[in-house]
Amino acid sequence: MHSMVEPGSQAEEVGRLILAAFIVLALPSLPFGNFIVYPFTILTTWFHEMGHGLTAIAMGQSFDSLLIYADGSGLAQSQVAADASPFLRAAIAAGGPLAPTLLGAGLIVASAHQRLWRPVLWGTAIAIFASVIIYVRSAVGIAVLPLVAVALALIAWRASPGINRFTLQFLGVLGAMSMFSDYRYFFTEQVQIGGRTILSDTGQIEAALWLPHWFWAAFILLISAGAVGASLKYALNDKRRLNTRGKPPANVLQFKRTSDRSE
Template sequence: MRAMVEPGSQAEQVGRLLLAVFAVLALPALPFGTYLTYPFAILTTWFHEMGHGLTVLAFGQEFDRLVIYANGSGVAESRVSADLSPLASAAIAAGGPLGPVVAGALLILASARARLWRPALWAVAGAILVSVLAYVRSPVGLSVLPLVAGGLALIAWKAPAGAARFTLQFLGMLGALSMLRDFNYLFTEEALIGGRRILSDTGQIEAALFLPHWVWAAVILVVSALVIGGALKYALAENRRWPPRPRPPENTLQFRRGPRD
C-alpha cells in the first residue's frame, strides 16, 4: 500500500509539527492535561512578557521585573517616561503578542540551516537563564524556567540532529502561537491579572492610538500569520532537503538523449 505522505517530505514535517503544537494547545482540555502542558504554558508566558520587556528596553525605558503567576498569567513591570509618545506606548503594548512571533519566526528560519540547530537551542536556553537572573521575580518562574532551559540545553548537547531541528521548529511555533493560548485575552479590552484589573495589550493600543481594541487584535493575528507562514515556507521548502547538483564547468559539453519514437 502506497503511503499518503512521503517519509521525510515537507508534508510529513509540517504534519508532525502541527500535531505537536495542537497537542500542547488541546491537552489542557483533557483530564490532567493541564499538568502535562504546564511547562509549555509557563514558556509561552515567558515569550509574551519578554516581548513587552525587550520592547521597553528598545525604547530606552526601564524593564524592572517579570512576574509569572501559578495560573500561567504574567506581567512585565516597567518604568517609562511620562512624556513617552503614544506610538511608543502602543509599540510596547504590541511587543507582547508580536515579540514572540518575531522570535518564533527567527527560530523557524534557523531550522533551515543544519549548522544553526544546536547553537540556536543553546542560545534560547541561555536567554531563559539570563532572564531568570536579571528579571524573573516569582516562585513559579524561578522554579520552572530553569528546568525548561536545562531540557533545551540537554537536547542541544545530546539529542540526534533530527530531534534538535524539530525542537527548534516546535519552539518557534510555540512562541509564535503563544497568543492563541489566551485567544480571548487578545480580543478583551480589560483583564484580571494578579488580582488587578488592567487594560489588555490591545486595550492599551486602543488607549494610545485609535480604533477599537478588536481591530488591533485582528491586525496582530494577520501579521502573525504572514510572518510565521513565510518562515515555515522558507524553512520547510522541498528544495532544501537535498543539496543542489553541482553545475558543470562552462567549457563542458552536455549531450542528452531524447525518448525513442
C-alpha cells in the first residue's frame, strides 16, 4: 500500500525545519551530547572531503584517499597534474567548503518531494558505503561512517514517510549550518591537520588566485548562504505545496461513482 503524507501548512514546514536546526545546535549542550553529535561531525567532515575529491575527479584529476581524524578534521588526498592551471587548483580547494552547504540545500529541496525521500536516503547510504570501500583510509572513518550509512538505510527501509522527510530535513540543515560552525576555519590561512601545518582551503585558493584568503572565505559564505536561502524558499513555497495537494501518486487508481438517476 502506498502511504501518502499530506503537505502541511507553511507554519508546519517552518516548524519542522526549526526543530531540525534546534537539534543540530542543541545536541552538543545536552548531557552526553558530544557523543551523540559525534557521528554527525564525522558526516559533515565526509561531506567536505568528498567535495574536494569529487571536484578533483570532475576536473580530470585523481582522488586517492580520504582521511578523517578523531578530532573531526579530515584530509582529501588527490593527485593534481604539475601543469594544472591555478583556476583548477582553486576549484578543487573550493569544492570542500562548498560541498556541505550545496548538498544540504539539495537535501532540503528533496524533502519537498515525497517521491524522493526514500531514494535519496538510500542513495546517501550507498554513497557512504561505497566511499568507505574506495577512498576512506582512516580508522575513525571506517568505524563511524558505515554506522551512519546503516542508520540511513534502516530509516529508508523501515521508517514512516514522516521520519524519512524529517531525516532529509535534518541532514539538509546539518550540511547547511556547517558553514556557520566552520566560519573560523574559512578565515584561517593555515591549519593543523593530522599533526601537520598546511594551508587551509581558502589559503590554497589565495595561493592559486592571489586575492587574500579572507576575500575567498567571504565569497564562499555568500554562495553558501544564497544556495541555502534558495532551497528554503523552494521548500516552503506555498504555491508549489498547494499544487501537490489532492494529487494521488501515479500508481494509485481512482474510481468515481455516479448516480444513474437523471436530474
